[in-house]
Amino acid sequence: MKQLLLLISISLFAFLPGFSQSTEIVYLSGTDADNTVEWNFFCTDGRNSNEWSKIPVPSNWELQGFGTYNYGHDWTNEDIKLGKEHGVYKHEFEVPRSWKGKTINIVFDGSMTDTKVKVNGKSAGEMHQGGFYRFKYDISKLLKYGQTNLLEVDVAKHSANESVNRAERQADFWIFGGIYRPVFLEVLPEIHMSRTAIDPKADGSFNILINLSESKSDYSATVELFDLEGNEIGSPVHSTIKKGNKEAWVSGKFKNIKAWNPEWPTLYNMKISLKKGTTVLHEVTERIGFRTVELRKHDGFFVNGEKVIFKGVNRHSFWPETGRTLSDKHHITDISLMKEMNMNAVRCSHYPPDKRFLDLCDSMGLFVLDEVTGWQQGYDTVVGPKLIKETILKDENHPSVVILDHGNEGGWDFRNEKTFHEYDIQHRPIIYPWLLRNGVDTHHYPQFDYAIGRYTSGNDPFMPTELLHGLYDGGHGAGLEDFWRNYQTSPLHAGGFLWVFADEAILRTDKPGTVFDGDGNHAPDGIVGPYREKEGSFYTIKEIWSPVQIEPVSIVKSWNGRLFLSNKYIYTNLNQCTFKWEAVKTGLNPKDEKQVGSGTVKSPDAKPGETARVEIEINNMLQNADLFRFTAIDPHGAELYTWSWPVVQPKEKAKELLAELNTGSSEISIRETEQSVTAAVADIEIEFNKKDGTLLSVKNGKGNVSFTGGPVAVGVDHEVTGTKWEMDNEGNFRFEITSKTYPRQMTWTLEKSGLLELEANPLRDRISDIDFVGISFNYPESKCTGVKWMGRGPYRVWKNRMKGANIGVWEKDYNNTITGESFNNMVYPEFKGYHGNLFWATLETTESPITIISETPNLYFQLFKPAKPQHVAGGTFPAFPEGDISFLYEIPAIGTKFYQTDRLGPTAKRGVFSERRGDDSYPIILWFDFRAE
Structure with missing residues (x-):
């Protein structure tokens, strides 16, 4: 009886008027990651193996302390043990006597991977192979009604079918084992509808394919439509089903419906009743949306007659503590963040998602690309058709599912495609991610100028189903504006899907302490962190993809x-x-x-x-x-x-601020040594290097201010040719530095107020292929506690990721976050890096605040150097100038995991500059306030 109390029984859509003989769902497991039920468990190898214990179901057993962790690439490394353990489950459950005579199916929503099921010691049916699919067995004849029943499940982490291992287990994602999605009993009347596939069109018309459990009599089917408040829409549609027909079609049309789309995701409840005479034998209610999907060759994707541009992202079903076992909270969080980024689509990579995720995409509004697994190798022609069928039967009635993906990057056998056509009555487009096939070009990770006769210069609708492969802070938003503007020049542009939504870093239970593992640079590809922490690209995408x-x-x-x-x-x-x-x-x-x-x-x-x-x-x-x-x-x-x-220029804002700061007036004193000249006024004392004019020391009333080592020109070959200093007619101290190349001349001016001005002449020389150019200083990172500034923020920028960082006044504390790697202390926005459009900044330090005011428009501000990630690839660690604090005309772009910046768009190109004599260019003019108060 204790077990019976754990059963969760839901009568589907029982709120609708006149319901009777509805399908009943009784959960033997929990419903999701937040609601689990303990089963008895035995693991055959690895951690906590060879003894019976308990495990929550659903779950991945690695995350519960059992077995062996593996990433999909581990099979290529002889030094890494490839866990091939089995998990054996036992669970007792009660079945009421009243169920006798009904059809009882046991349903598994997902089990990794080969799964054998026994009920009361007898096999429920053929072993199931494939880890991401819903499968079921009719166990009506195996049950003991009114008694306790024993469920035994043997789950093998790796499959006896090598094509399953190649498609699922040897992939670029974490490999888990276990019953990770719910297990439930589906209780049906003896005579029932085993399938109700619905094709509802945007004009309100529909076709329904009904499969019957038997056909010994004449039956009829009635179709009714309700809005989500329970109000009936239109009049019921009736159809007869003649004896001997176990498959029947029902067609009709409801007037005045609202079509479904992700901007207006209107849903209805369609109730389908199977009757014999006036007796209702079985009722099924499906939540549907009316919409029409077309792929028009040499044109594009159309939904409800409107051409669609997919603004999408790839998504793994993943959470650090629970692996592939998720909850409503996780799904809603992910969909909400996608919608917040102004996305309208998601690709379920690389496997069909939880049914609940699709329910929420239906109601919250996202187009979905539903994918049959096959990372870079496909299922064979034995298991492949079965898994395609299972995908369609589970997901066929979701309006959000508008495209079906047959594997990924070679993960297919073309002979299996016919199964999609056989079972999908909506005839959704079938694509092959990475191929030009079936009328659409989905080539992955195109470089900016790809290709001759393809994409913007091609003949077919194109959308990269993987675009701008992220890694650390690279890819994603960086480069997106260039690609998007270029693609929009073509009428064949159908959108794109960024790789990938979230960093797939698991919280290891087999290592002491809190250890997050992204398997080197295989998994930290996300726009958001493992707990959905927002990186800078989040806001870039939000701006670029705003409707x-x-x-x-x-x-x-x-x-x-x-x-x-x-x-x-x-x-x-x-x-x-x-x-x-x-x-x-x-x-x-x-x-x-x-x-x-x-x-x-x-x-x-x-x-x-x-x-x-x-x-x-x-x-x-x-x-x-x-x-x-x-x-x-x-x-x-x-x-x-x-x-x-x-609204103001930096020079205007500087004038305003300086009027407030330029208080007090004292005489300036000078003293010299062989190496330096020191100017002092009030409590400020600044020592300059005689040879090159750089700051040797700064002191105020509180002591030393460790801002030294500049100005040094960066990004160019720089050689100081001379220095001189003097008191000007107003009693200010001036120190002039000349050089052969940029900036030719720099001038320090210490005013009697204690404010220090630096003017570096404009860039005059022709230069090309530069990452940065400007002037730089040093300041100990260990003494910096925070920064306030006016400019673009609060996130750092790259040359090819300016969007999403808005002009304002911002503030952030010091952190040493390495984007996509600092999982134990991931603080966003990152403190260090390039910042755009500087007006002013105040460094908060352990010494005293340092305020710097700029008069130069469009000036970049470099704040220290981000630490280098351990597994840099592609162009994901751009150059930084020497020095800690820099003021720059130019900064570098950032690349992707696969590409250096020369393979990306115009804003990723290295800088080029030339000037005509007489140009009124902008010098770098900075004011430094080192005063203690």
Whole structure:
């Protein structure tokens, strides 16, 4: 009876009016990672093996302390033990007498991998092979009704079928074992519908394929439609099924339905009743969406007659503590983050997902590419057709599933494709990720100029099903704008899927302490961390893929208030969105910001693909503002993006700040040694190197300030040719440095207020193929505790990842996060790296704050060097200048796991500069405030 209390019984859709003889679901396991049931367990090898114990079901046994951890590539390494243990499960359950005469199926939603099932000592059926699929057995004749029943399950981590091992176990992802998805009993009336496959079209028409358990009489089928509040839609559709037909088709049409799409994911409950005369024998209710999917050759993908651009990501089913066993919380988190990034699609790589994930994609709104496993090798023609069939039977009625993937990167046998056509009554497009086949080009990881006769210069719809392979902080957002702009020039552009959503780092239970393992650089590929921590690319993607785009505009104090909004939605008019703006005055802390004006904007009438002008009644509000922000909000209340523009130039803001800081006036004293000259005023004492003008020491009333070693020109060959110093007519100290090449001349000026100015002449020389150019200084990283600044933030930038970092006043504490590697202390945004559009910055230190004010537009600010990851590949660790703190005209781009930046787009190219005599170029002008107060 204790076991009986653990059973979770759900009568499907029993809330609908007139329900009777519905399928009953009784869980023998728990329902997900957050709700498990303990079964008896025996592991044959590895940790905690050869003794009976308990294990939560569902789960992967490695994460519960059993067996052997393996990554899919381990099979190639003779030094790594390949765990081939079995897990043996036992579980007792009660079956009521009232079930006698019914059909009882035991259903496994996922078991890795070869699974043998016994009930009361007798085999339930043929061993199942394939670790990512739902399978079931009719155990009606094996059960003891009104008594306790014994379930025994033997799960082999590796398969006796070598094609299963090649497709699933020798793959680029973690290899787990166990019953990792729910196990339940499906209780059906004796005469029942074993399959109800529905093809509901966007116009309200539908076809249903019904399979019957038997056909000894004439039957009828009734189809009713309800909205999610239980209101009946239209009139029922009736159809007769003649004796002897175990397969029947029902067709009809409901009027006034709303079609499903990811922007407006309208769902209905369709109730299908099997009757004999007036007696209801069986009822099934399926949650559906009406939509029409087409692949039009030499054109594109169309859903409900509208051409679709997939903005998608690849997703592993994964969580650090639970492996492939997930919960609603995990699924909702992932889908919510994808929607927040303005994605409209997800590729389930490289296996069919939990049914619950698809339920949520249906209701929350995402297109899904549902994939049959086969990482780079495919199933044979024995097991392959069975697993394709199981995929379709589980997932066929989900409106979110619009494309079926037959394996990945060679993971297929073309002879198995016919099984898709045999079972999928919706005739969804079938693609081969990485191939040009079946009318669509899905080539993986194209370089920017790929290819002759393919993609933008091709003849077929194209969408890389893996794009911009992330690693650490590379790929993903970096380069996306270039690729996306280029692809949009072609009418054949069908979208793309970034690799990959999250870092697949597991929390090892076989090592002391808290050890996260990403298997070197195989798994830290995510836009988000293992616990979904947001990296900088998250916001870049959010901006680039926003369905509202703003045409380029400069906003200055005399701006006319006009913005041009482009509608990149597929199904939504911009008049269904809302828009708001604000003008703000910044201070020296984020919390000091003051709003000087705000308002809403009348939403323009702009259909998808159209651009509309909006006019903001800005009046004179920008006269006292530093920033202007504009926010687009979708019809469901979610922020699409908030853009920001500086209203002031750095020189204007510097003038304002200097007026506040330039207090006090004292005489400046000078003293010299053989190597240095020191200028002192009030409590400031600055020592310059006579030979090259670099700072040797800085002191204030609190003691030493360890800001030294610059200015040194970086990115060019630099040779100082001379120095001189003097007091100017106003009593300020000036120290001039000349050099052969950039910057030709730099001048220090110590004012009587104690503020120190540095002016480095503009770049005059022709230079090319540079990663960076500017000036650099030193400061001990160990003494830095935080930073506040005005510029792009709060995340660092790369030359090819400027989007997503907005102009504002930001603040962050020091951290040493290595993106995609510091799993035990992953603090975002990262502290170190390049930052864009510097206005001013204050370094918080253990000595005293150091404030630096820039008068130079578009100046980059380098804040220390990020530590190098252990397993760098491709172009994922760009160059940094010598020194700790740099001020730069140019910074490098970052590459991907597979590509250096020369294989990416225009913004990834190394810098080139030349000047004509007479150009009014911008010098680097910086003000340093080292004063203790």
